Amino acid sequence: MVDAYFKRAEHIAERILVSGWNEISSCIEPLSSVFVGTNDVIVTVDLPYADSKSVRVKVIGEGAIEVKAQTTRMINLYDLGLKHRSGIFSSYHGIIHIPVPVEERGVTRSFKRGILEIRLPRTV
């Protein structure tokens, strides 16, 4: 229980200190949302400019999934008006924490209006 507490605190600290634009890996951390249902967990991820065919979802360890996707175009901070920064981004990468155990098999996903929806069956 103590380990879980410190993991959660670390996760919160990361979210406060990290901007979500990783210039070293050229990755953007996307916005996401988790809804725990009776039979499954529904995760949505906002992926503007993402190539839907490149989306990869993986259950990693206990309590998290990893989402990756390539963008359809290079995203340059300079073009967004931040001329004092040099980031160029070509992909999304996010690790999303899931509060209940889920199965790796039977995961379904859909992509609509630029939002990825992932359904993960809960472990019985």
Add this chain to the structure above:
Amino acid sequence: MEKGNVPKNPILLTGLPDVGLVGVVALSHCVSFLKMDEVASVESDIFPPIVVLHGGIPKSPIRVFSKESITALVAEMAIPAAAINQLANTIVGWASSKNAELLICIGGMAVQNRQDIEQPKVFAALSDKAVSDKLRGAAEIMEEGYIVGPYALILKKCADLNIPAIALLTQSFYNYPDPEAAAAAVTSLNKILDLKVDTSELLSKGEEIRLRAKDTMRRTQAEMAKMNKAQEYEVPPLYM
């Protein structure tokens, strides 16, 4: 702090960071399209120490723009939950001092099935039933429910001071910037105020807007959680 000419009896529009950042996106677009002039800013010691640079010049993240009788207050930062009361008081107090003709708060209404909605609907909460004439059929009136956040306070304070006010709330994503919902809000605004703001850019540049607004949305999410924003999903126990 005023620095320009604010019209008498203005129609005051507010776009504060909220569900789907609908108000911020909608009003920023209106300010840009109508080429409104910056006339004032909102400052407070309880705001975080933030300025936003535009054209190399430091600006307050909460600014007021004006053109003819239309005045728009737009915030570019998440409003700390602890500052909401003071901000709502300031906005309504300022509207009262200018003898505002009408105050319209623009925001979102989170719906779980937003991905399946092609044309988001616009709803309105009114400070008084008499204000319904001003809607001109642009939105459906919310009869029952909760509103949580700065617009809740603004609407209630306007009701207490007899300032006509409308909270225009468009079906939107809870956690993601929603330019399509913003476009629907602007379409309603066009009907209410006889404006001709073209919304096509909100739709064609939707992905860019979502990306630009990502960080503000993340911070707004954190502040919404502190306000218990999710109570808007709940059913009030009484109906009187």
